[in-house]
Amino acid sequence: MRNARLGAWFVMVLVPFCAVLDWLAYPSHFWEFVLLRILCSAMCIPLLLALDRPWAAHYHRVYPVILPLLPAMAICLMIYFSGDGGSSYYAGLMLCLVGTSFVFHWTFREIGITVALVLLFYFAATIPNLKYDGNLSSIGLFINNTLFILLTCVILYCGSRQHHAIRLREFVNRCKVEAQREELTRRNEELSATLQRLRETEAQLNQSEKLASIGRLSAGIVHEINNPLNFVKSALFVLKKKTRNLPPETVESMGQILTDIGEGVDRVASIVSDLRTFAHPENKGSSPINLQQAVAKANRLMAKQIGDAQAVMHCDVPTDLTALGDENHIIQILINLIQNSLDAIQAHPTPELSIHTTREGEDLLLHVRDNGSGIPEDHLQRIFDPFFTTKEVGQGMGLGLSLCYRMMQGMNGSITATSELGSHTEFTLRFKPAAAPAAA
Numbered sequence: 001m002r003n004a005r006l007g008a009w010f011v012m013v014l015v016p017f018c019a020v021l022d023w024l025a026y027p028s029h030f031w032e033f034v035l036l037r038i039l040c041s042a043m044c045i046p047l048l049l050a051l052d053r054p055w056a057a058h059y060h061r062v063y064p065v066i067l068p069l070l071p072a073m074a075i076c077l078m079i080y081f082s083g084d085g086g087s088s089y090y091a092g093l094m095l096c097l098v099g100t101s102f103v104f105h106w107t108f109r110e111i112g113i114t115v116a117l118v119l120l121f122y123f124a125a126t127i128p129n130l131k132y133d134g135n136l137s138s139i140g141l142f143i144n145n146t147l148f149i150l151l152t153c154v155i156l157y158c159g160s161r162q163h164h165a166i167r168l169r170e171f172v173n174r175c176k177v178e179a180q181r182e183e184l185t186r187r188n189e190e191l192s193a194t195l196q197r198l199r200e201t202e203a204q205l206n207q208s209e210k211l212a213s214i215g216r217l218s219a220g221i222v223h224e225i226n227n228p229l230n231f232v233k234s235a236l237f238v239l240k241k242k243t244r245n246l247p248p249e250t251v252e253s254m255g256q257i258l259t260d261i262g263e264g265v266d267r268v269a270s271i272v273s274d275l276r277t278f279a280h281p282e283n284k285g286s287s288p289i290n291l292q293q294a295v296a297k298a299n300r301l302m303a304k305q306i307g308d309a310q311a312v313m314h315c316d317v318p319t320d321l322t323a324l325g326d327e328n329h330i331i332q333i334l335i336n337l338i339q340n341s342l343d344a345i346q347a348h349p350t351p352e353l354s355i356h357t358t359r360e361g362e363d364l365l366l367h368v369r370d371n372g373s374g375i376p377e378d379h380l381q382r383i384f385d386p387f388f389t390t391k392e393v394g395q396g397m398g399l400g401l402s403l404c405y406r407m408m409q410g411m412n413g414s415i416t417a418t419s420e421l422g423s424h425t426e427f428t429l430r431f432k433p434a435a436a437p438a439a440a
Contacts, residue, residue, distance in 0.1 A: 001051055004063035007100065008048040012041045015071050018092075025089075026082050033078050040074040064110050068100040072118045076125035085129040086141025093118055094152045101156050111160050115153045122149065225268070232265050286324040286411050288434035291366060292317040294327050295355055298334035309342045311351040321357055323364045323431035325411040333407055333415075336400045337368045337427050344372025344425060366429040374421040383417060
């Protein structure tokens with residue numbers, strides 16, 4: 001359509017401009033030919049205006065035929081009115097054909113129709129003016145002009161075929177390049193996904209290696225601490241029996257001291273128990289677990305702490321959602337996460353926790369979210385490391401999330417965390433779905 005607009009302007013400007021040729025070749029017909037040229041230019045105006053209509057795009061292939069025929073018809077009328085069968089104005093027909101071939105990309109059908117009509121106009125304008133009076137010069141000029149027009153048509157036809165072949169090759173090459181680009185894009189996406197999996201696998205390997213090293217260290221510490229703990233517990237038991245024979249006022253003070261010692265020993269025993277679980281986590285295998293029941297048990301166990309924190313718990317877990325795992329481990333993980341959330345929201349004016357589930361492909365995702373203070377980015381990358389904690393001394397050893405990580409791995413799942421400072425923290429537990437729901 002851009003070429004059609006350009007062609008229409010060419011006809012409108014160049015056809016009247018060539019009136020100077022009429023003055024030189026046919027001065028007696030000058031005003032008649034000027035009128036024809038103006039009429040030809042005027043007929044291009046509606047064609048030019050029609051290009052702005054919506055339906056012009058549907059009929060755009062009509063322009064490569066109409067635009068060369070308008071000046072060709074005008075030229076043929078000039079040849080007819082001149083009465084000269086061998087008029088040199090045949091060159092104008094050749095100019096119309098060649099010029100149009102440069103402006104438009106003609107198809108075989110269009111060039112056939114245009115050439116046939118131009119030749120028909122030419123013969124209709126020249127044959128009535130041919131006169132044989134014993135001199136063959138006029139007929140010779142007609143034959144000469146006709147031959148030049150025919151040769152021009154042959155050249156245009158061959159050029160059109162060549163141009164069509166070139167366009168076809170370009171189209172095929174564009175298709176190949178596009179297919180290769182799509183293939184390259186697909187492979188780049190696969191490579192990016194593979195690199196991402198490699199980074200995740202590397203991170204998991206590093207984490208597993210650190211956990212294994214800490215596990216071996218913890219196993220040695222547990223073994224070395226358990227023996228003196230047993231001696232201290234035995235000694236405390238004996239002391240408590242001995243204090244029964246002391247005076248009453250001494251029994252009370254000694255009993256309080258022994259109670260404090262017993263609590264301290266129990267605290268050490270609890271730490272040792274955590275270390276033992278971390279060093280040798282129990283793996284009972286995976287079985288179908290009803291997630292709603294596991295979440296309900298964890299909520300019942302943490303009900304007092306949630307009430308003391310005046311927090312609102314939102315729980316949205318379908319009753320028929322079944323995952324592969326170990327119920328005791330899942331409850332232990334949820335208790336740990338809920339306790340961490342309660343610690344994070346204790347300064348919030350409206351503390352809230354939520355537990356809900358989603359699906360990602362075939363995997364089941366259990367989300368534990370709070371509206372607490374959030375976790376800094378540099379801490380978020382280390383929260384699953386053993387003994388990493390931001391709590392005050394004596395409030396935790398930093399093993400809770402490491403144990404959660406190990407237990408999720410043992411259930412062929414995973415645990416991840418996202419957080420935004422001052423807004424929220426969310427832990428996501430990923431489980432494999434079970435084939436059948438667990439029995440109630």
